Amino acid sequence: MSLVNELQELALATRLKRLGERLSQDVSKIYKESNLEFEAKWFLVLELLSRENLMGITEIADALEISHAAVVQFVEQMLHNGLIKTSVDPKDARRRMISLTQSGKRMHKEINPVLQVIKEENKKWLATASFDLLHILSQLEASLDERSMFKRIKSSLLEKSDQ
Numbered sequence: 001m002s003l004v005n006e007l008q009e010l011a012l013a014t015r016l017k018r019l020g021e022r023l024s025q026d027v028s029k030i031y032k033e034s035n036l037e038f039e040a041k042w043f044l045v046l047e048l049l050s051r052e053n054l055m056g057i058t059e060i061a062d063a064l065e066i067s068h069a070a071v072v073q074f075v076e077q078m079l080h081n082g083l084i085k086t087s088v089d090p091k092d093a094r095r096r097m098i099s100l101t102q103s104g105k106r107m108h109k110e111i112n113p114v115l116q117v118i119k120e121e122n123k124k125w126l127a128t129a130s131f132d133l134l135h136i137l138s139q140l141e142a143s144l145d146e147r148s149m150f151k152r153i154k155s156s157l158l159e160k161s162d163q
Contacts, residue, residue, distance in 0.1 A: 027118060034114055037081060038107055043115075045074050046100070049084065050108045054099045056089065083107055 004011045004018070027040040038046075044064050049055065055063070061071045075098055078084045083104035089095035100108070126133050 030114060030118075031111070036107070036111055036114070038083075038111060039077070042074055042078055042083070043111075045071070045078065045098075046083065046104065046108055046111075049098060049100045050105070054087075054097050056095050056097055060098065078104070 004014050024040040028038075031038045031040065044066075045060060048060060048063055052063075057071050057075060058068060060075075061068045064071070075084065075086075075096075079086065082101055084098050085101050086096045086098055089097050
């Protein structure tokens with residue numbers, strides 16, 4: 001048994017991250033084999049911009065609930081690959097606005113058939129579990145929204161130090 005699995009709850013974040021990385025790497029391999037120059041990690045930004053057309057980096061980070069730094073990294077990579085373009089916000093020259101290029105819009109259409117298969121296979125894979133993982137993840141996320149793990153741990157440590 002691996003140390004990470006042996007540690008169970010203590011390595012929960014590592015296991016979740018590792019699972020996410022495995023899924024992302026497998027999907028990226030599919031894109032490569034399909035001759036699509038696209039990374040799985042860009043999907044959410046591509047999808048969001050296809051819906052919203054023009055957004056600032058902070059708006060993207062807030063909408064996707066990921067860090068500003070991660071969005072900046074994805075934007076730079078997608079910009080380098082010609083999928084997005086930036087412009088200056090006419091109301092605030094310090095702010096970069098992000099939108100899809102024609103290549104980005106084309107990529108969105110090209111990956112759609114692959115996305116449908118990914119969705120179907122994810123659904124089948126999730127059905128192999130004993131519980132509804134998506135529902136459980138929603139419950140866990142809501143619980144952390146109510147009280148972060150930081151607050152939970154800090155409170156417990158304070159209680160133990162008072163004893």
